[in-house]
Amino acid sequence: MKSPRALAVAAALALAPLTLGTLACQQSQPDAEANAREQPLGRALVVAPLADAHPWSMALLTAAAHRDDPDDSELEASLGRRTGAAGRPAPDPILRAPERATLEALLASHEAAHARPEGLRPVYLDEGESWRLLFVEDADAVEVGPGQGLLRLVDTPAGLRLRLRLAKEPGAALRALTEARVGDRVALVDGDVVLMLPTIHEAITSGELELPPFPSGAPTPGADPDAASRARFESLR
Structure with a gap:
């Protein structure tokens, strides 16, 4: 029969791997949680600043608003207003459609007749149930x-x-x-x-x-x- 001391040593050795493994798991858990919430871009x-009043994009808006099929519900073209600096009203040109492809076709048609200025870039905003066409100024981006x-x-x-x-x-x-x-x-x-x-x-x-x-x-x-x-x-x- 083993002595009480031998039994105690054997028990300690048996428990040691479990204890060390538990500690390692506890130490890695915060790291895993941090990685799940914090990562480099x-x-x-x-x-980039929006080109809300650029002559070219305003001309596109005007052409879209006066298109041959103004009752076409697939495309909204209007000049809204928003609050700008010091509370003053500022233009909010709206080009919106249920599908992004509708806006891309509108843009391509206008560009075929009127070259888009360098530095004026089209971007698209997903509004959930519709898309919106906007323009940004790359020079100050x-x-x-x-x-x-x-x-x-x-x-x-x-x-x-x-x-x-x-x-x-x-x-x-x-x-x-x-x-x-x-x-x-x-x-x-x-x-x-x-x-x-x-x-x-x-x-x-x-x-x-x-x-x-x-x-x-x-x-x-x-x-x-x-x-x-x-x-x-x-x-x-």
């Missing part, structure tokens, strides 16, 4: 390359939100852009798709942007905002 994004930002999923009183903290250089460029564009709108763009479209009320000095769950800012009927924020996080990491 993996895509190239652009922050801030480029954010892969690795030049940190994506974070953050719990807020309004639910889960995705935040993008820019590196020093693009963060400084964003500050300069927004200082010069108070009252204007800027678009955060991935390729030619708008991720967010805020109006600048004051300079963004923190270098951080909070992306709404839905690009247009308005919730998509029946969609889960938290799930939408997670999906945007995964698509940009």
